[in-house]
Amino acid sequence: MKIATWNINGVRARIENLVHWLGESDPDIVCLQEIKSVDEQFPRAEIEALGYNVKTHGQKGFNGVALLSKLPFDEVNRGLPGDDTDEQARFIEGVFSTNEGALRVVSLYLPNGNPIDDPIKFPYKLSWMARLERWAQERLELEEALVLAGDYNVILQPIDARNPQAWVNDALFQPQSRQALRQLINLGFTEAIRAVTDEADIYSFWDYQGGAWQKNNGIRIDHLLLSPEAANRFGSAFIEKHVRAWEKPSDHVPVAIQLDLKAA
């Protein structure tokens, strides 16, 4: 089973790229972020025509996440618990049946948090991460295959940026952000790409500005975290970098894993 995550930066602006990529990559489950669309305007017909079930958690103008799946959904949950006043659409969970039991897949879009001296934005990022850790701790008690996939907006290590010193005053590279993601992973998750390689210079985001793509001036912030039960079925992980060279690209590329699981 192939599971992919992709910050698509506007699903309506990117629908041609998305359809082409789905045909080429042929994932079973897709986690999308930054769909920048309300549910009613999500281009579901084009995606359903390719054999996918579509579940969205949209929002007007920005944010918004979605799950696409060739497997039927047993359950869908929208929104990260822990703060009833949080109206930003950044989290959707789907549950599926496999030959090994339940599979839970989350598409998450972690807050950017910039600028770091903003009274709202950076604290919101950190409190969102604390809520995510509490949620993950509860889910791990189920001892099920769980994949937490998405745009984490955190540069975990210096090797995850081409120019780490350029990010020292950025919310993505603050010690608190990195510590919070480290703490989440240390609950017992496996970060899929680092499970297969220690190499530097592998990125998932390149800014539109300053010729970042041409210079390979990127950062690696899109991750798939696997619970122990998912990690036991882990086969491979890869970044679909070539998608960044397409016409009208997202500034992020898809990151995917192969799990040794089958639909029930």
Add this chain to the structure above:
DNA sequence: ATGGCTGGATCGTCCAGA
């Protein structure tokens, strides 16, 4: 890069992103 691109909302120009 105190951001020189892009998408979205809206219809001239601002917000948000990372």
